[in-house]
Amino acid sequence: MRRRAxxxxxxxxxxxxxxxxxGVWSQVPVIPARPEPDAxxxxxxxxxREGRYTLTLPRAEMGQNxxxxxxxxxxxxxxxxxxxxxxxxxxxxxxxxxxxxxSESVMLFAxxxxxxxxxxxxxxxxxxxxxxxxxxxxxxxxxxxLRTGGLIGASPEITQGREIVTGAxxxxxxxxxxxxxxxxxxxxxxxxxxxxxxxxxxxxxARAVPGFVAVVEDCGPPIGKAQxxxxxxxxxxxxxxxxxxxxxxxxxxxxxARSDIARAVDVDVRLSQGALPHEVxxxxxxxxxxxxxxxxxxxxxxxxxxxxxxxxxAWQDGALRVWAGTQDAFYIRDFLADAFALPAMAVTVQSCxxxxxxxxxxxxxxxAEAAALTLATGNPVxxxxxxxxxxxxxxxxxxxxxxxxxxxAQGRVTDWDHAQMSSHIMFTAAVVPPWMQxxxxxxxxxxxxxxxxxxxxxxxxxxxxxxMVRLPVHTGPWRGLGAGPNALAVEIAMDEAALxxxxxxxxxxLAHSADPLLAAVLAxxxxxxxxxxxxxxxxxxxxxxxxxxxxxxxxxxxxAVADVAVDAKGRVRVTRLWCVHDCGLVINPDxxxxxxxxxLVWSLGMVLTDDLPTDAGHVTAQTFADAPIxxxxxxxxxxxxxxxxxxxxxxxxxxxxxxxxxAIANAIRAATGQRPTRFPVRSEDxxx
Amino acid sequence: xxxxxxGQSHDIPPDWADEPLLxxxxxxxGLMGAKFGCGVGICGACTIIIDGVATRACTTRAGDVxxxxxxxxxxxxxxxxxxxxxxxWLDHGVPQCGYCQAGQIMAAVALLDEVxxxxxxxxxxxxDANLCRCGTYLRIKAAILSAAEQV
Numbered sequence: 148m149r150r151r152a153x154x155x156x157x158x159x160x161x162x163x164x165x166x167x168x169x170g171v172w173s174q175v176p177v178i179p180a181r182p183e184p185d186a187x188x189x190x191x192x193x194x195x196r197e198g199r200y201t202l203t204l205p206r207a208e209m210g211q212n213x214x215x216x217x218x219x220x221x222x223x224x225x226x227x228x229x230x231x232x233x234x235x236x237x238x239x240x241x242x243x244x245x246x247x248x249x250s251e252s253v254m255l256f257a258x259x260x261x262x263x264x265x266x267x268x269x270x271x272x273x274x275x276x277x278x279x280x281x282x283x284x285x286x287x288x289x290x291x292x293l294r295t296g297g298l299i300g301a302s303p304e305i306t307q308g309r310e311i312v313t314g315a316x317x318x319x320x321x322x323x324x325x326x327x328x329x330x331x332x333x334x335x336x337x338x339x340x341x342x343x344x345x346x347x348x349x350x351x352x353a354r355a356v357p358g359f360v361a362v363v364e365d366c367g368p369p370i371g372k373a374q375x376x377x378x379x380x381x382x383x384x385x386x387x388x389x390x391x392x393x394x395x396x397x398x399x400x401x402x403x404a405r406s407d408i409a410r411a412v413d414v415d416v417r418l419s420q421g422a423l424p425h426e427v428x429x430x431x432x433x434x435x436x437x438x439x440x441x442x443x444x445x446x447x448x449x450x451x452x453x454x455x456x457x458x459x460x461a462w463q464d465g466a467l468r469v470w471a472g473t474q475d476a477f478y479i480r481d482f483l484a485d486a487f488a489l490p491a492m493a494v495t496v497q498s499c500x501x502x503x504x505x506x507x508x509x510x511x512x513x514x515a516e517a518a519a520l521t522l523a524t525g526n527p528v529x530x531x532x533x534x535x536x537x538x539x540x541x542x543x544x545x546x547x548x549x550x551x552x553x554x555x556a557q558g559r560v561t562d563w564d565h566a567q568m569s570s571h572i573m574f575t576a577a578v579v580p581p582w583m584q585x586x587x588x589x590x591x592x593x594x595x596x597x598x599x600x601x602x603x604x605x606x607x608x609x610x611x612x613x614x615m616v617r618l619p620v621h622t623g624p625w626r627g628l629g630a631g632p633n634a635l636a637v638e639i640a641m642d643e644a645a646l647x648x649x650x651x652x653x654x655x656x657l658a659h660s661a662d663p664l665l666a667a668v669l670a671x672x673x674x675x676x677x678x679x680x681x682x683x684x685x686x687x688x689x690x691x692x693x694x695x696x697x698x699x700x701x702x703x704x705x706x707a708v709a710d711v712a713v714d715a716k717g718r719v720r721v722t723r724l725w726c727v728h729d730c731g732l733v734i735n736p737d738x739x740x741x742x743x744x745x746x747l748v749w750s751l752g753m754v755l756t757d758d759l760p761t762d763a764g765h766v767t768a769q770t771f772a773d774a775p776i777x778x779x780x781x782x783x784x785x786x787x788x789x790x791x792x793x794x795x796x797x798x799x800x801x802x803x804x805x806x807x808x809x810a811i812a813n814a815i816r817a818a819t820g821q822r823p824t825r826f827p828v829r830s831e832d833x834x835x
Numbered sequence: 836x837x838x839x840x841x842g843q844s845h846d847i848p849p850d851w852a853d854e855p856l857l858x859x860x861x862x863x864x865g866l867m868g869a870k871f872g873c874g875v876g877i878c879g880a881c882t883i884i885i886d887g888v889a890t891r892a893c894t895t896r897a898g899d900v901x902x903x904x905x906x907x908x909x910x911x912x913x914x915x916x917x918x919x920x921x922x923x924w925l926d927h928g929v930p931q932c933g934y935c936q937a938g939q940i941m942a943a944v945a946l947l948d949e950v951x952x953x954x955x956x957x958x959x960x961x962x963d964a965n966l967c968r969c970g971t972y973l974r975i976k977a978a979i980l981s982a983a984e985q986v
Binding site: 308383770 | 854858861862870875877890936937940964969971973
């Protein structure tokens with residue numbers, strides 16, 4: 148096998164230049180497989196041996212603390228003590244589970260797990276001590292773990308919490324293997340959607356750097372259209388000096404046709420060219436003047452997890468083994484098998500705890516870099532992206548622009564028209580090759596862009612439609628997908644419509660609410676926030692209070708109230724936040740609250756800070772200073788109230804993203820009289 | 836060259852002297868608590884304590900701790916008995932993803948070593964430069980206040 152021969156050559160320690168240049172990569176995409184979990188599959192997640200149980204977590208653990216919630220389900224159903232159930236993160240040597248996306252982990256996995264645990268419990272009670280258990284799903288009412296009581300509705304110490312606070316190794320970059328080396332794949336400083344490749348470099352200077360091991364030309368698939376050049380060292384810090392010494396010259400194609408990103412997604416420019424092709428609401432608003440007519444712009448934004456992507460790869464016993472912090476270990480496995488022409492059986496991917504993902508760790512990048520470098524050198528290789536690589540090579544929340552209009556009569560919205568221009572979230576270049584893109588763009592639209600465009604209100608003759616354009620920057624899922632920006636636009640327009648109607652914004656929303664559960668969270672947040680009272684004055688600043696609400700993926704609901712204070716220079720502080728949240732049955736209230744708190748901090752970031760600078764279609768951000776995220780002192784006191792519900796459990800990881808941003812934006816309007824429409828808000832738009 | 840690492844003397848291998856201290860700790864000594872987040876001292880995920888001062892390990896040259904005392908999160912607990920700050924972090928359910936928390940905890944320990952009864956302003960001043968993308972800041976504040984009662 149060609150790669151084995153390369154390994155032998157490298158093992159001698161003499162070969163610094165490995166491979167014959169750019170590989171030819173498959174044009175047939177590896178599509179993420181998304182099997183729905185069922186009780187039969189769930190049997191592979193739980194095992195019993197000599198009085199102890201092992202729960203193999205069928206989800207990625209990335210801070211939603213799903214390991215804790217599913218352990219609560221397992222313990223409650225098994226009737227097992229907390230101490231006798233061990234949780235391990237899955238590898239791809241178990242039956243496939245779908246990616247950990249969309250706040251589905253409790254919603255879709257709790258019941259199958261409960262069914263499997265019930266079957267195991269009954270088998271043990273019947274005296275079975277070995278072999279395979281079979282499961283016949285029983286009515287949900289017969290399960291012990293899907294109702295409040297005991298561990299369900301409790302908040303035990305989080306699983307892996309002790310390891311976190313003692314610094315024990317949990318994350319992909321914490322993996323340490325004997326003989327391990329450190330790798331990086333250099334890529335051109337240009338848009339990832341512009342063809343680029345290395346053409347020459349100073350190998351002598353690189354060799355002179357202490358710790359240098361190898362330059363690897365055959366360094367895995369391109370990211371977008373960016374062919375890389377791999378380097379390997381005995382110490383991670385040496386990679387910086389080697390990269391500098393190499394002084395790589397790059398071949399780079401001419402700039403991307405849509406390098407002016409703001410213009411490419413300008414909804415008004417797009418509307419001037421004709422109707423938008425993808426309809427979410429198909430009502431026919433009447434012609435005529437509009438009472439509300441707003442243009443709202445939300446920019447490109449990074450996920451900004453504190454953990455830059457990392458992977459460790461090793462060739463062990465004739466197989467490729469990879470440790471990864473990924474939301475979809477099985478997709479990584481399939482992608483690597485395809486990219487390196489290995490049988491799927493010869494690739495194992497071990498899930499590690501993820502240091503923040505937020506939708507961003509769903510495709511295969513750093514894992515392929517680590518795999519290529521280990522296959523080339525024969526040694527285990529760790530690759531962790533720099534912060535600058537995170538920005539330049541990762542994908543981001545697409546920018547979107549919205550033209551949103553409403554007509555109001557007798558206190559009600561009679562006509563509504565929401566047009567959005569954005570870029571792809573689901574059918575991105577990472578998973579759809581160029582030859583398929585035209586088809587998906589024409590016929591499939593993009594459910595991620597559409598998410599949240601159907602306002603949760605009865606709005607008379609309502610139309611909502613969108614289009615997308617492919618950008619020089621990679622875009623994709625970001626907490627809540629389109630729902631955050633879409634709900635922000637909807638909630639700003641509803642607020643303006645209430646002003647026009649002369650109706651209190653809370654009462655106005657209640658009057659239009661299409662769902663009693665949404666109305667309930669709205670009414671409740673009004674109670675706990677004391678809606679109707681003026682916000683607490685803050686020493687000479689302009690204070691304002693705003694409200695917003697929304698429904699996420701049809702089944703979970705949130706409403707938020709925000710207080711802000713704005714100084715004479717237009718600088719905004721959020722001074723108080725309230726949120727009421729209904730995600731059905733709550734397994735772990737403390738961690739659902741934690742998700743709400745996180746979403747509210749993200750809401751604050753979305754309105755006040757989130758932006759990712761680009762130049763000529765290339766991300767120019769290098770550090771957190773260029774793409775700031777909220778700090779401790781930006782975050783006000785937060786009150787979260789959870790609706791007690793016996794509905795089946797729904798998602799909680801993204802829901803409050805549909806309420807928090809609108810509440811903050813509407814509070815700024817209340818404080819200043821200025822309607823913020825360009826995000827993040829600029830102080831020059833809000834001067835006294 | 837040598838330094839004190841969590842109470843024990845260790846040599847600094849000469850070929851590691853020019854590496855960031857963070858990589859010496861992680862890749863040479865196998866102490867994986869301090870994390871790489873940004874590499875330029877902005878995020879604080881690599882925070883450790885050098886001679887009592889909370890310090891960014893990613894921008895500290897390994898050779899520069901010659902003769903100094905370095906404390907990492909691995910040195911906080913005594914056996915199974917957690918440091919009060921660690922226990923407070925669990926009691927308040929602080930960690931979401933957890934990646935920044937070793938740095939947060941070390942910054943908090945350094946603060947409480949300096950100011951045993953910190954005000955909200957003291958906490959803001961000591962902690963504001965440690966970033967958390969999950970948004971656990973309010974729980975971090977609450978955990979520090981309850982740890983202060985135990986320290």
